[in-house]
Amino acid sequence: MPQYVFKMKKGELEIEFSSDDAEFVEQQLAKWREEILKKHN
């Protein structure tokens, strides 16, 4: 099965998320990205 790894960094902090649930990864990723971009804007 494919594996997807998603990393977030903030300074020394790092979150790494890995899963084989592509739909879930995409969903989470889109949600977080949106929030980050929203914060940035």
Next chain:
Amino acid sequence: MFYNIKIKADGSEFILESSNKEITQREMDIYFSRIFDVSEEFKSQIKDVEVKSQNVISINEFDKHTQNEQAPVVEENFEIKIEPQPVVEEIKNEEPVETVKKIVIQEPIKAQNDCVVEAMDNELVFETEEQNEPANENRIEHIKNAPLTSILIQNEPSDEEQDYVFARQKLLYEEMKKEKEKIDIITEEENQKRLNDIFASDISEYDEDIEDAVVNVKQDIENFANIENQENIIPSSDLVFANQQAEKLACEKVVEQDQEQSIEQAEETLQEQVFEKVVEQQEQVEPQTIQENEQNLNNENAPSEHDVQIQELEQMLESQTVQNQTQEQQQSVSEEQKDYNNVDIIDLSTFEETNSAINSQVVSTDEIISIRESAIQPQNSQTPDFKTYLEEFDTESLVDDFLICAYYIKNILKQDGFTMKMINSKLFQATGKIADMSVVQELSNKEYISFVQDEISNKYFITPDGENYFQANFE
């Protein structure tokens, strides 16, 4: 399905392995919010969001096409660049008390008996793990006598207790003040030891009596209460500084007021000077014009002086010729005079005042202006106005009217040159029309008028050819 979360921070690593999607989602959301908190403070720090591997291909789509193939590892990174925290540099205050205050506040001190002493901005907070707080009635005695590190203020202190705590605090400050130079030069480690010693020492070591200190502190507190928005207890030396600042501000305010007054006075003086200058200039013009007026008024068969001037004024009101003439003459007057010269046409009452002023030889400024207005009226009451003058001729065009008017100005009014404004005022009064530049151009092409530009205005003159044309066709 598997869901792994790995968190790295401060060199340690935390891994959450789960097969439950909901739990994983919740956990991830928590971590996300913890790391990328939603506060405005964090938001304001985000300088740039760099999205690596922009979502060129949907992971889900990618997955659908790769299910049966060798499992790839798709990696996507977010990296948030955060502006570095502003480094707040501690301003080292030369005031010894401030220095001490800073040092004490920065580092909580672990005292000898495991009592953590933290000095806040405006109070000392003592906490201990030992449950040996004295009964309430003995707390003040305890504060007064016990070594500083054994003071227990776990409950809300009363005002009186607070006074004593402040007194202790002040004594500490005094002690620190004595140690100022040493504090400045010793290392941080040595300073820490010194602080520990001071906090651990007994109050009886100080010369100043605790009761006196309480009185002084109460006085300080009253002073502090008088300062608006004073949140922190500040040492007496700060009060001195505050007073100095207040005095400085007060002085600056006084200086500003003085400057404003000076400006007002200067403006008044300037106005007076301008006024005097205008009066002076008016007076220079006046004697000659009055004389001329008197000569005109003394013509044979002339009615009384008063009647003649009334006649002249009425003529002026009817035709406005005089007004325009006045305006043209006013252009040559200096700037300071402008306001005074822009007086409207004098009415009869003004004239009477003027007349009486002349007779009484007591001349006020307004009257001088009125006199000057009257002085520049047509000097010969027999001079026909332009409307009357034009009626004698049979003209068909505005060009002819214009030329006649130019001739009238030169030969009847005896004036050198005219402006467009001046001639148009006469033309309008007489014909109800205004000449534009096409008229001027036509006459100029025929060389009937010439044009001279000076610093004040553009002036036109009727040429000898123009006069010849006039005489040949209209006389």
